[in-house]
Amino acid sequence: MSDGRRGFASDNAATVHPAVLESIAKANVGHAFGYGHDSYTASVEQRVADALGAPAGAQVYFVFNGTGANVLSLRAALRPWQAAIVSENAHLHTDEVGAPEAVAGSKLLVAETVDGKLTLRGLQRLIEKPNDEHFVKAGLLSLTQSTEFGTLYSLAEFRSLVDTAHAGGLLVHVDGARLANAAAALGVGLAEVVAGVDLVSFGATKNGALGCEAVVVLNPALTEGMLHLRKQTLQLASKMRFLAAQFDALLTDELWRLNAGHANAMASRLADAVGAIEGVVVSRRPAVNAVFATLPAAARVRLLEDFDFYEWDATTGEVRWMCAWDTTEADVDGFAAAVRTAVASA
């Protein structure tokens, strides 16, 4: 990446929203007990709990990053002989460099996946698999909403998976690194998106924060030992108030929805613009803030000279263009024009 140049590499290449920095600055007054034992942090934990429709007894634990949130969730929900069912594109499976296995000691069971979404049939097959002492017992279903492919489970699809998992004796976790994008796209509140699940990795970083996620334990039975577990899982911030401050900003006046909705809209605008270019195929209609497309290899190479983005699949040449809260219409239009030029000369 050339320094400072704008691109579509990832929503974590984006800046921090000014309101988040202001909130941090505002929290930076006087002494406060560390490790979250201050009243400000407690109040923001409650705000998060409320936003996710948490029942009495639920608890919120701020952590540093998404991998930390996911691995802590596995450690909280699984006993040693149990495994988590995930989609084949789950971050837990493909982007956490074996942390679930190395740190949580958990095997992952990969279910049939279509368009980034775990299928009901795939889940049922794994649940119904005969289980003896030679094979791990599925203990948790982890769903990513929205998915790594920028797709969405509809609320009905999601509910069906959750119910099936529960009926099979499994707990349910949501990897919500882009939970805000999902809620914005579905036009519902955060609580509706996670209705019925047991615990959530609720992401703020990709939504305009500096670096903060929360593990929200909606099922009170899973909170035992969690304070110890967060610390042991290397996710306990000493100056916790500055993590709380980030969520505080994003929850104020639904800034999270504004940011996510904007990112989603920019992806939609980009898909429309590039979809109209001959030689470009938008492989998946963007449900949230990612555009997946194929284009001539020469055009891709040409574009990478001026813009940052990732080749998603080396075999198909599919690329991913990611929009963020700070992606502008000018960014999108300029890039679409560059795509048109690059494809024309390819």
Added chain:
Amino acid sequence: MSDGRRGFASDNAATVHPAVLESIAKANVGHAFGYGHDSYTASVEQRVADALGAPAGAQVYFVFNGTGANVLSLRAALRPWQAAIVSENAHLHTDEVGAPEAVAGSKLLVAETVDGKLTLRGLQRLIEKPNDEHFVKAGLLSLTQSTEFGTLYSLAEFRSLVDTAHAGGLLVHVDGARLANAAAALGVGLAEVVAGVDLVSFGATKNGALGCEAVVVLNPALTEGMLHLRKQTLQLASKMRFLAAQFDALLTDELWRLNAGHANAMASRLADAVGAIEGVVVSRRPAVNAVFATLPAAARVRLLEDFDFYEWDATTGEVRWMCAWDTTEADVDGFAAAVRTAVASA
């Protein structure tokens, strides 16, 4: 803690230094590759390496917190059958809720410790211990400088321990959560403090940062796989530039020394003031920013009504009063006066 009231609980109850927040704000411009793959982060890594006198091939890895830095260091330095030798007061042993064991899988061997400092004799005994397949093999010495008791290894003591460890085939790690306080107190540079060691947990959070530490691998042989290992150890920030920015601020014009030296001076001032009070015994002359003292139980209880601090040892009634970069002379003098009053009426 009553909200906002000032106290002596910990240096992580302190605020973020304004220069750190400014540095973060300055870095918040444009897009930047995540995970540290941006040129700004690279440049700050180099600044940290230079500050610690790192040789060619050394590498700097920013991480979230001290426990993360320490556990990542163990994972980088130890093979599965090896253990780390630590003092009986080491943070790794007493304050990381079993993360070294649970996440790194490493047993800790506790060496004889006097006044918070691991003794040369204690180290030698563990190195010379006959070793067969039934007992872990010591692979690493971890020294905390300055110690959890606010004491310091002299440069000569430190060197002697490092040389003994190396002669015994061990690597050496420094838990430098308060490395800046040590350098300031010893009147030397950071490089002199860590001379000869293999890897360092270099702390910024207690020194005025928002939340950032670095694992500095001075021994190039230990860098293999470290990028993967940091990620797997749940310590990889996506928006890395904002961790880099914190170190950038602290390294500029030796702000780290200013902050640490001030905290140390405040502890010294406090020790002088309370040491003059009949009924108060300063148990250890503060070498850095912690004052340990005993005082009548009734006085302690009385003081806790207005100020935050920790009882360190329930059996002796010893308390710890910690100064930070933002502790003021007025804080110290006001507290000393309160101590005098509380003791008088006890």
Added chain:
Amino acid sequence: MSDGRRGFASDNAATVHPAVLESIAKANVGHAFGYGHDSYTASVEQRVADALGAPAGAQVYFVFNGTGANVLSLRAALRPWQAAIVSENAHLHTDEVGAPEAVAGSKLLVAETVDGKLTLRGLQRLIEKPNDEHFVKAGLLSLTQSTEFGTLYSLAEFRSLVDTAHAGGLLVHVDGARLANAAAALGVGLAEVVAGVDLVSFGATKNGALGCEAVVVLNPALTEGMLHLRKQTLQLASKMRFLAAQFDALLTDELWRLNAGHANAMASRLADAVGAIEGVVVSRRPAVNAVFATLPAAARVRLLEDFDFYEWDATTGEVRWMCAWDTTEADVDGFAAAVRTAVASA
């Protein structure tokens, strides 16, 4: 299982070969240092090394069971950030209840598999996969010879996989729970079967032993720390001479080959007999001692009243009939007749 009735459930349902029990009894004289530090054990370790064509510096470690051998091998060969490439039917993946993940902390990468055998193309794809810090680095290829499906890699196929793995910087492990069956079927020595690999789980239990396997580390670079690692991996027998005695018996006059060859021949006889029955399809020509077949569900149910065996695939109704060193021609012929009767009346 009705007690004592004979069946085709598994080669571990078989008895211990009398020569193995005699060897144990013979070793049961006088005192001997525990944990393998006796000269008898050393001599048998050398016999095993010789049988596998081990170079100078190679080492043999007797362990309790196959899962122990495999997990110890992973721990010896992999660094924490590395993964093992396995077939989709590998025992490590499907029958060790997550021990590779929970005990070795290793993620398994499942390669394309045809007829129980990992394909060269599948291996190449995983080796060539772009690797950054978000994804585990393949460090080891684990091949099962003969496979869980009773199939065999030819020596040329095997060599090609080994060379490709080595060229890609990977080490190679062989899960040889049925190594003897492979050598017998291929008509070569054990050394030829494992030529070029780095470490082997060499099984004796399914070959007529009471309970003993060996991890043979052919690559001397991997022996560091192995004595400690075997103990830590819960695989160190105190009365080691009685594990050694089992291998001693099987290596004498190539009893291993006699036992394995007989089991293979019985499977071949069974396949011929049942293959001739209308309504029974032998799904895979047995290369070693397993017969896989499909037959009418009613016939399967009927047969299970009198004989023990496993349904292998609930969706296809495929069954597995396993022969052992102690399977007799009468066992085979009697069972085949029963199959014929059951199918006829189905």
Added chain:
Amino acid sequence: MSDGRRGFASDNAATVHPAVLESIAKANVGHAFGYGHDSYTASVEQRVADALGAPAGAQVYFVFNGTGANVLSLRAALRPWQAAIVSENAHLHTDEVGAPEAVAGSKLLVAETVDGKLTLRGLQRLIEKPNDEHFVKAGLLSLTQSTEFGTLYSLAEFRSLVDTAHAGGLLVHVDGARLANAAAALGVGLAEVVAGVDLVSFGATKNGALGCEAVVVLNPALTEGMLHLRKQTLQLASKMRFLAAQFDALLTDELWRLNAGHANAMASRLADAVGAIEGVVVSRRPAVNAVFATLPAAARVRLLEDFDFYEWDATTGEVRWMCAWDTTEADVDGFAAAVRTAVASA
């Protein structure tokens, strides 16, 4: 060790009792389901349960060795944030090469220990220790009966520790590698020795077996997932009937008591004999089958030329002489005579 020469190195240097080998041979008839799913194994599990006074719902799990039994027990009893309290001489702490930490991920908390026995005061201190998220929570007390020092908790001492642990919310485990020696010495049944505890590592190997231990889960609440956990902890024998057969023999006509009582008596005889020699000090009156003594260094060196035994403490020169089920009066008398000669000429 010179091959075959008799000594006092360890009770695992002893032979297998003939009745154990006979029992194995007797079990070696016909086919039997593997992994313990045969009726013979089930019947022996019940015999073990009965011998230990197990309540309904208790379960017995045969495993390979003592370290396996202990680590499996930790995994069954502890959640990730919990630690086990052990004595400073516990096998878990000093002889398992970090397996509790590496495999169970558990930190061990070392309690005050006198003469090999954990003290009530030591236990109370650890239970009463203030516990926050920075320090592991004690979840289990592990008591070794008889101890590594050949000492015994009286039934009253034992009960007091168990009750204190339970009152503090801890579970209780017994490392009973020499449970038989304890019961024989105390003149009670095995059930009385483990009365009130939650789970037991019940050893057979040192008591005349070939190699077998059992984890007996007396507390039914801890049996969940145990079959999976045993397999995952690498302790599941495929030909399980041959582990069962060993316990079968030892439980028949209380052979365990005969073997243990004899070993204890031989130690007593040895202590009497050598205690009468000037220059030899029996450091601890043997409660079970170990004699600890000091003698002139030259005499120790001289004795080691003809007999095997261990120097226990290099700093004091204390040695350990261990008696086994197969130690004869002639062995003892011959050795005592040799000690007298060696000391006289030292």
